[in-house]
Amino acid sequence: MAGASKEFWDDLHWGERHHTELLRSYLDQWVAILNRRVVAAGENLAQVEKETKEKTGNDMVPVVFVDCGEHIYGQG
Numbered sequence: 001m002a003g004a005s006k007e008f009w010d011d012l013h014w015g016e017r018h019h020t021e022l023l024r025s026y027l028d029q030w031v032a033i034l035n036r037r038v039v040a041a042g043e044n045l046a047q048v049e050k051e052t053k054e055k056t057g058n059d060m061v062p063v064v065f066v067d068c069g070e071h072i073y074g075q076g
Helices: 006-017 017-027 045-056
Strands: 029-034 037-042 063-066
Touching: 006 029, 006 063, 017 029, 017 037, 017 045, 017 063, 029 045, 037 045, 045 063
Parallel strands: none
Antiparallel strands: 029 037, 029 063
16 A cells, blocks of 8 residues: 555554454454554444544554455456
């Protein structure tokens, strides 16, 4: 993501490293991470982004989808 801060990338990488722990509480949910903690989560991406912006005032927060690898994604 162009223009993303070091903190953005640090939080994104934190989410990747803690995927197993996130699975326990946030399976099949979108998770927003700021300062190495979850600030919002839910099944609807737009709602998670809205809640994150309302809580933090920041619209550059990494949001990841936490899944167990059973989903198949594709374009058609």
